[in-house]
Amino acid sequence: MASKSVATFISRPSPTPAQPRGLPVEGPRAVLPLSFDDEVAIGRFDDMETFARLWAHAITDGALKLEAPLEKHLESPVGCTLLIGDDRFPAQRLKILDDTRTVVELLPSPALLTCIARHAKEHHAGRPVHQPSGIARKSERFETALDVQFTDVPHLAERYAADISHGGMFVACTPQPELHRHLPLRMTLPTGDKLEVPVVVVHRITTGPAPGVGVQFVGSNEPLLHAIESLLAKYELRRPRVLVIDDEAIWRSTITKVLEPMGVDVVTAKDGREGLNTLTDLLFELDLVVLDLHMPYIDGRGLLERVRRHGNETGLRLFLFSAASPDELRALGEESLANAIFSKLDPIDSLVQRLALELGRPAPSLR
DSSP: OEEEEEEEOOOOOOOOSSSSSSOOOOOEEEEEEEEEEEEEEEEEOOHHHHHHHHHHHHTTEEEEEEEEEOOOOOOOSSSEEETTTTTTEEEEEEEEEETTTEEEEEEEOOHHHHHHHHHHHHHHOOOOOOOOOOOOOSSSEEHHHHHHEEEEOOOOOEEEEEEEEEEEEEEESSSOTTTTTTTEEEETTTTEEEEEEEEEEEEESSSSOOOEEEEESSSSSHHHHHHHHHHHHHHHHHOOOEEEOOHHHHHHHHHHHHHHHGGGGEESSSSHHHHHHHHHHHHHTTEEEESSSSSSSSSHHHHHIIIIISSOOOSSSSEEEEEEEEHHHHHHEEEEEESSEEEESSHHHHHHHHHHHHHHOOOOOOO
16 A cells, blocks of 8 residues: 655755855755655656746755655665656655654656757747858757657657758657658647658768757648747847856956846856855756856856766856866866866857857957
8 A cells, every 4th residue: 555745856946145154055846746656756747947946956966955854764775766757757766764753755757858958949949040151051950858749650760840941840850761761741730730741861860969860841731830930030030148157247247247138148256156056046047157267155167067977967168268277278178077168268269159059149349
């Protein structure tokens, strides 16, 4: 017979200015009904949005903390299953951390992390897709996460449209249909409307972190063209959002003054701790983070480590902008935790040009 208890997720809100530094802050809590079937813990969330917001606050140490006054004695660790909406995900473990308060640690499974990454893509829908220099761009492409299905190839995994343009899209899928193959593609739009359109495979990626195929729309299809036009018009109106983390006010102000005229929303943080709190609060809304290396409380390296390795957040673009020595910056570049590294000792032009390219905005003149 299943026993029931209540678990509370502990979040990490930013400290208020009135509080002394270093004191823990009591923040808002989300109650999770937690039941037990034999030795397996079962938790339920209404939807992925609720779970993902809580998971973002676990990015500091890679695990969700629960404070659960449980009636049932648990051996550590125990099995755990999360029910999120209509989906079921096994967790890697539920581990007791504190026998007095029964604080437990929940590590999500790879399948759940993949689902969180998909959720992040949906929030970032409408971000311009960066293409390497030298590639001719027939039309502007935008990141998205539309549900799609090749109706003639029913057993593909990871089927969703990763980016879209007026003429076609890239479909993340494993394995990949053959090059030049003509296929019907069923697409679910953000409105919930479903369209079936003929496509041809024009590009195929079989290895690397993002395997899939590029497809081109075939023939004239008025409902499709109208739907694509409406979707891209909405994407083009979306303003990118950038977080700037730097303990020097002059650099926060300089980058803000460059980005805002480009139609970019800028959020700033004055040290690593405030930056991490802001990042976790806005994780699924940010397009890019610019951060310094040497900062109070948490330095840039520590923040990169927590986001990339502990939080398993690989989609968010992180730019390091620092006055550290060339050797230190070179060593950080070899670790590949940041997407790009810029020195404050160099002219700011290179950073501005790269930001404009990544955010799909025209670069301003700095002269």
